Amino acid sequence: MNSDNPYNKYRKNAVITANQPQLAEMLYTGAVKFIRQAISHVKNDNKQEAHNAIIRAQEIFEYLAETLNEKADIAFNLAHLYDYSYRRLVDANIAKDAEILKEVLGLAESLRDTWHEARQIVAEESEHADNADKLV
Template sequence: MATNNPYTAYQNNTVNTSTPGELTLMLYNGCLKFIQQAKISLENGNIQETNVSSQKAQAIISELMLTLDKSYPVSQNMLVLYEFVTSRIIEGNIKKDSLMFEEAAGIMKEFRDTWKQVIQINRQKQYGEVNEI
């Protein structure tokens, strides 16, 4: 049964019309959202929700790892950091330690902020090129 939810339609349209760079930014934001949800759930004593949110964050990081272009030397460093973030999330979940979630979020924020700058620089270049024509 199809739903006529305008929000769902908007979300689908956003994903379908986004550039690969914008999709990557959405993944970073989603990962941060789930890490934060895991931390809040842990602090509220909701262990089941902590686990679910942790697994969602891990799934996003796995996707980021799979789509990483390994032809660039920096990719290996990113892969190591993704693995570290994953280990922090897993340990935070197992040991019930919100500081590990904070550490993971800090690294993912750095990735997200850097990626956001890359997108902005690319847009400025495209806009500049359009004006030169």
């Protein structure tokens, strides 16, 4: 990957400047992208590329699990979901099974979409609070 590429610089800067909720959404989006790539590679019988994409998705779930805030109420459930997704990706990689990948894709998309909605709600509430302060 060429580090002088303007797009790569933009992506790197976006990750560096992202807050925690934005970074989590980026990670879920990345997992979805890699799982979709893996499904395509499995269907095209490109085993090495499927393996590479699955490993990338596994790394994301592993990172998400390692960075959970254990004090948060939802952390326990998320840890189990991440572990399940990781293990299913291992199964999919061994068998090069698109159906298993589709199962994990559904979970990853659901997590990404839920996280996105939660970020929007928090942003709207924050905006309303800021506007209320201006009226006083």
